[in-house]
Amino acid sequence: MKFFTHYTCVRQSYCLNKLLLIMKLTLLLIVALNFQLFAAGYAQSRVSLDLKSVDFKRVASEVEKKTKYRFLFGEFKIPTKRFDVVNAQNEEVLTLVTRLLEGTSFTYRHLENDLIVIVPKITENLRALITGKVLDETGQPMVGVTIKIKGVEKGGSITDANGAFRIDAPGNAVLTIAYIGYITQEIVVGGQETLTIRLKPSAGNLTDVVVVGYGTQRKSDVTGAISSVNSSVITRAATTDATGALQGQTPGAVVVKNVGKPGSGYSVSIRGTSSFTGANSPLLVIDGIPTTSGLNDINPADIEKMDVLKDASATAIYGSRGAKGVVIITTKRGKAGKTTITYDGYLGSRRPNNLPEFFDATEYRTFLEEQYLRGRGATAAVLNALPSYASSNTFTDWPGLVQQNGLQMNHNLAVSGGDDKTRFSFGAGLLREEGNVSPEDFKRYSFRGSIDRTINNTFKAGISFYANQNLQNLGSSEALRSAYRLPATISPNDAAGNPVFRVLGADGVTNPLFDQLNDLRENRNYRMFGNLYLQVDPLKNISFRTSLSPNFYRSRNGTFFDIESKEGAGNGSYRAGTYTTGEQLTLVWTNQLTYERTFNNVHKITATAVSSVQNDRSETGSISAYNLPFRSLWYNLGSATNTDPNGTFRGPTVTSNYVRFNLVSNVARVNYSFRDKYLLTVSGTADGSSRLSEGNKWGFFPSASLAWRASEETFIKNISAISNLKFRLSYGKSGNDRVNPYDTQATLGSSSYYFGSILALGYSPNRLANQNLTWETTKEINFGIDFGFFNNRISGSVDMYDRKIDNIIGNRPLPPPAGFSSVLDNLGKLRNRGLEVGLNTINLKLGKFTWMSDFVLDINSNKVLETANGQKDDLGSLLFIGHPVLVNYDYEFEGIWQTSEAALAASYGQRPGQVRVKDRDGNGVINTNDRQIIGKRIPSWTGSFGNTFKYGNLDLYVLLYTRQGEQFNSSFDGGFKNYNQVYNQLKVDYWTATNPSQTNFQPGNPGPFVNAIYYQKTNFLRVNNVTLGYTFPKKLVEKVRLSSVRIYATANNPLLFTDYQGFDPEWASQNTYGTAISTSTYLFGLNIGI
Template identity: 30%
Template sequence: MQISLFQLVLAIALAGVSFAHSSNGQALLDRRVTVTSENQPISTVLDQIEREASVHFLYSPQLVQASRRVTYRSTNQKLAVVLAQLLKPLQLDYEVKDQQIILKRQVARSTSMLMPETDEPAVATVNPVDQTITGKVTTNTGETLPGANVVIKGTTRGTSTDANGNFTLSVPDGNVVLVVSSVGFLPKEVAVNGQTTINVSLESDVQALSEVVVVGYGTQRRQELTTAVTSVSSKAIERQPVAGFDQALQGQAAGVQVTSPTGAPGAGINVRIRGNNSISLTNSPLYVIDGVPVLPTYDRELSIGNQRPNPLNTLNPNDIESIDVLKDGAAAAIYGLRASNGVVVITTKRGKTGKAQVSFSAYYGVQQLRKKIPMLNSQQFAQYYNDAQTAAGNAPAFTDINALTTNTDWQDAVYRSAAIRNYQISLSGGTERTKYYVSGAYFKQDGIALNSGFDRYNFKLNLDQQMGNRFRVGTSLNLSKTSNNGSVRSELGPGNSGTVLGALAQIPTIPIRNASGTYSINPFQQFDNPVGNLLETRNRANIYQAIGNVYGELDILKNLTFRSSLGLDFRSQIENEFITRDYPGTQNANPANRGSARTGTNQQVIWLWENTLTYNPELGDKHNLTLLAGQSVQESDRFTSGASVSGFPSNAVPYLSAGTLFSAPFSYQDQWGLMSYFTRAIYNYDERYLATLSLRADGSSRFAPGNRFGYFPALSLGWRMARESFFPKDAALSDLKLRASVGANGNQEIGAYDRFSTYSSGRNYFNGTSVVGGIAPDRIGNNALSWETTVQYNAGVDLGFFKDRLTLTLDAYLKQTTGLLTNVPLPLNAGAQSPQITQNVGDVQNKGIELGINSTNIQSEGNGFNWSTNFNFTLNRNKVVNIGTLRNDQGEEVDRVIIGDYTVTQKGAPLGAFYGYVMQGIFQSTGEIAEAATQPGQPKPGDIRFADLNGDGVIDANDRTIIGNPNPKFIAAITNNLTYKGFELSVFFQGSFGNDIYNQNRTVIEGMSDPLNQTTAVLNRWTPTNTNTNIPRAVRYDPNQNNRFSTRFIEDGTYVRLKNLTLAYNLPSAFLQRIKVGSVRAYVTAQNLLTFTKYSGYDPEVSADPFSSVGFGRDFGVYPQAKTYTAGINVTF
């Protein structure tokens, strides 16, 4: 209740006859309230407390400067604590009278306190020579601090900072002292001393400020967390010029490994939290976007040139407020059956009470190929190929090497400098009852390869409406349209349309086009022209997506809240491809068959309905309890179809109807459902002893009715020793908390109908008189299938030093995944076309250590030099504990081994282990060959000698062994942020250490057996006059199989990368005040600026099979990473 100054004085006088904090008043002050305020006027915060605590405030808006803005958070705290934390920085006190709380100034030191803050002339005497002070208030980490109070010491004359931390204040003379304060920060006094610009940095008040973390169906203060949760701020995301937020996660959180396996615009990102858990199912985490769970799936049936689009790219990174990564089993258990790989909770920006704020941001940049691979020129290629021909007993292909005049650099022809740009505008604000956030954005990224790119349109709307005192409604909606040009084929081998590999392997002795204008091709071997491949392929995939929900909240009782939400994840993908008649790979084909087109659609609708009850009972002074109970129903319906045709008479009509040779179309539909119940209790005693207990039950339609429900419990405990009376108060160690947890999660990501047997038509048979059509089993089902279960144990410690200027978080974990869903062989007489069955067989283990350090290294007053550092380190060890058994030819039961094209899955080995031959050097003479184990192909001097590991005297498949590990020994990242007088510098390094890469490209471009271009490394190949080398001879057709998968092609994938370098300048607040602009920040950024590695390929951050559970770390024709330079500006009004 707002009252006049006279009424306030009268109320205080009447209240003076009774003791202000009587027993009734004490009961009132013991009431518990939850308050959340983001840059809101103090009057709005007081109104919120009135509703929560059923009290009434009496105050004068002029006296307390009710328009001042504050940022404050408190969860289930006593009213007395809230008032102390909220009012003390504002230099306010209070008295209690019955159910009324009367606000007043702490000490009245000057008659100027009676001067109202209005537009009318002040009553008090004002020095006519006032001077204007401008400045900015920031945190000790350099972030702007809105709503901070700047008051002349000894008076109530002051102001508050705007949304960007800027303030303007008139002072009577140049010798006054300013008191700068903000809720959650320690106040600071600054002498003016004639200065006209004063910038102030406030240090966090550890006792008053506690970061709020989203933990799934609720929030917790970080000080009360008992699980492993890492938060990533919006600023860390926004500074990187990337298409998706998942790319910006790289290096931001301990325990989270993020790799960009390909540099193709819009392509998928590989995110792993604490290692790989599954052999055949997804290892990607569950994403929860504003309460809507999204599990990214990269569907192969609509792959775009084998560049599957990233479904997470539909979200605009600039709309994100925070990202919280739930890493351990206890934190993720509330999401049950889908959380075995961890959970990433994304909260988007919402409106705040106050004036409307318009923000505009834009950047433009240039991308370039990070490095070129050195290849042979025309003369060098001709000499190499002549040597290969001669070694095979053939005539040389080039009679006069020096006469060659064409020297095409195919890398220069395929790659280009490409633009990247982003534009966004947003409007946010609100009243006490209505808050809104609206944004629109456009992002476009041209690929560094010809005819490739990605663009996106976004619209974002978040609304929150207070309906009366007890009911709230709102919505979160994200609409997007993305378009991916996937003309580049980056994962296909030679002899077809592998354009990335083609840019390396195509020979330099031919031009891009012939004199007739047609594309030239390799005269020795059919190998497509990479430029023609790109320009004559038109492949476009448009994805329309809507993710959001609507909700209603009702305060049934004072501490009991019911929430119901209805969510939607709608996705429609439409893909069209047309390959023209001029495509190089079909130039020699029958003209009637040239030209092809295909189209495909994939539409999925996922509905989600969730209901929760949250209860915060009042249990006394030191007991704090939050109870949650909820129910969730989710349903999915997906329909996919496609068709293709070839034989186009011309390129004029690139549609199916113009083709003449039709292939059989396809279509299918799948549906699944999930019904869930969950509960959680969060308890702490005096913020010292902490406990969280949760349980989720999930029933999935993917499993048989008798095996449908899974139960996922979790328990976590914490002891905040810093709250104990024996903990030293003034020691270097300022905070200490111990944590321990255990939790179970599941993985259900099999196909919707994988438990069923399937049948195929077209299996004709003879009935004795004629051939008739029939069907036969294709795959044998299994109603005993169940989910994979992951149980994770975690122990952690949180430390703070020097009043938390240095904080350290250390976690150790053990994660056991059991019941792996794998294909087990069946006897041939089982009757199925596919002689295998899916069963729950096998276990995988991950264990590791995570370390996160945040430090404020240098902190200066005002506009001085500030320096902070963030560092994280992750060590993870992965191994297969069990993969089942089988009987060998002797009838003995032995451990099962799954051998892939270049990997092995076996007991004791890490997932994805490379499996091949061991190279032992180069044969130098026929004598060495005679003494060595027999190798097929009649080896000659200059061929590779392979190790006979089983000692049987023959080199064959039984001599293969584990020759590499694609899993890094550890990953690390470090970010340094420096600020000085409006300038900002951010330097971000990240790296991967100890992982191996299978560089399969070298089997083609260093194979020295085909008429394809080679790298300059082959200039050191073995010849009779150059024997001191580890590179074999050149010989056509490779009779010794020198190019078989061996240690020859395994390389060290260790790298350290300057991932992001940003230099920014914030225009001075005094200048901005004159032009009526809130803030202007201009910046330049370099992404992937420097990479330090021994890897010989384009980039060590690579994988030709990025979403395979066991087949990662292979480089084969993968679209290279780009180096990016951008310049941008952020403006708020």
């Protein structure tokens, strides 16, 4: 067990057990606190009284003392009736108030936070003009706030540029004041004619708006499984790729950091593995523009929120593109009100972390002697034949020569504002992320903007655009690996102090300092996308919107290997370069018609019809040239002679490609609500894809979902402990057409041959057509519960799902007589079942101190139901019926053969010190029949536990993240723990005659089953994020003409607990073998609002 911190843990496994114990106790404390709140909440909804000769005000005072309820009386509007006796035995407070007000001219309104407002009974016909102003939490006027009379569909008012409104309402009316992103308030008029209302920002309440695809819904009205992450969470994560903000925050989404090079980003899968090949990327929809290329091009500071659509009822509206989940990204737009300018930036250091320990010079010499002793016999001649560097007195820290602390900085400037007619938002960003191995580097320049215009009551129009440039220097793929492979006994310089290229002589490992200078890889990517829309509201309740969304991407990538680099030496010691270009243009034209109406304040219907056409075109080209006469990198490949050192002409390699496809989608969806309690959503999507063959181009993907808001029922409303309770049930079907556009057609390949003495070009089939290839489909049933207790002090959701994937697209193996090795076909079935839990709690509120927690658990079970062989296992593809799709099928490691077991080892043809594997059938012979499933390469469960502590203006957030149940054959172990080479090795306890290790074999004596020792569990627990911030008091910042100032410090990945031997267990599956290292980042940030 590794425990990476600033102090030493002697008993490392004890440290992890202690940490897990602390987590369990913390969770137990949270549960205990909240159950105590439950008991208290239940008790405080009832009251017992025995009073004599009292008025109503005295009764109210006694109730306030004994319960959580508070009373509010209008001026001169206190019931004067006296009561001879008031007797109540464990009576509901609201029932008591109703009883006491009977026969009076008063009634009451029960508002949020258990506030009881006593108001006079006023007839409906007595109306008055009510004026007022709506302010935000800072006291600034709010524009565009909606004011309506509760229960009345028609009419209402909207605040103007000064936050003012006017509305004609009955004296006993209740006004609802609503604005996106703020808590909806209900105000009892109670005869008042002038109101001043302050709205507070929402914190995940039921009035939050969720993007559901071609529309939005209140969170309380959602019937599918959808999770959301807002801008504050994205900003706090301080990642260069917004996908990283989903890690540990979204049940059902497994987010994995790619190899630790700058700008490498993240990958995400939703609800398990859904293919045989491991392609699980969800559809990304950025401001209505579909893409699967990831979010590394998008500045996280430009994102307002991300909504993750998980179940098939939510994703089915995207038809053929939604089978693997959908992530909808909404960028920031302008809001009516005062023009604001904001700055958000941080500066910090990216540092190597979790570095494995290798042999130092002394330990390496001992190891090398062991290897030679075992492999060649313990003679004096053999020991004298050790390489000269084995006895060298040199102590070189090779990793230290190439590793560095990298600079990380991010600067974002934004301006937004507008009025009730025009709203605008613009932003610019600059990011730089230096790598931990020079010259690795990543830079991103971004600019965005949006303008929305309300032309009149009928027409609205708007435009949004986004542009960015990414510059990525990947550096050398060999420098870091070579630095860890080189023994500390070797110097980078010769006796004269000159750098040496081949420090190990003729061996393949070269001086990594040369690779850093001469092995170059650069990517330059440009992306521009936008959305232009026009919305027409021709009739009441009817809206039509048409939009055009272009998405343009261009890449310019180059590689160069000079003579003195490992790659250059491998190419025959001459310079080589490759230049690759690519362009992609996607156009999406969408037309949407929406009808929305409420009947009798009971039935609410929203019907949506969408027609969308997507056209995608891409071009790529590449040229590779050899034997460049000078260091021209890849900018002057025309100067290459294209001959090897022997003068043989190799010729430049030139490739090009052009791809085009279309997708047509027709969507219909109906949302129905009865009394805001019973909810139904039905949708159907018909997609036509040019990727598939004639007769299979069209697919239909229906879905239906139901929800019951039980907390709106009268018999539950009176249970004060329940703030929200909703049950959801859904079923849906979605598709997948992610094959290359021409994969259903046969293609020809060219090859050259000599016809006599003439070089001729010929063509032959290189791919077999499959005109029967059809849609891969996903059918899913989902049951979910959304809940909130004690005024949402405990809130969250639980989802259980069963997802079945049919007609999985993959390559079906063919027998040799077919002339082709495989054909693309529909060849199997998978099932994913799982449980998702998201829990948020307010554990403690004491004066200025608040402690809140968030907990996420994701359990997934994956099984193969059918392979290309039907109900039989497919051993060639390692697919086994009833087991996960990604398994390790090999011999099971049983330790190391010991000296006392020499006779038994000999019966298996082995010796002490060698790797021992399990004789599964016990027949005394180890053969392929002894191979078995020994692990899986997908997690059994992931989880996170976050805690927020606030005291006044000071806040602290700590997020723990864990992933459990995976096992990988470690290329890191295989490369750095093989003991058969002269390279340096991982510092481990290897077997010798005097040190009978059971975990690592004897140097030079691995035996025939050494691969079995390289399987490692990659379970880990990580401190993912620690952020400490301070928000300056508003009165103080206003003195310098600012609206807000916040400073913060963030640490990402500061601690890691794992048994994995390697840089980072999170990306163990990527077989990096020392090409990148894991890192921690330490940042200091500043937010300013003007």
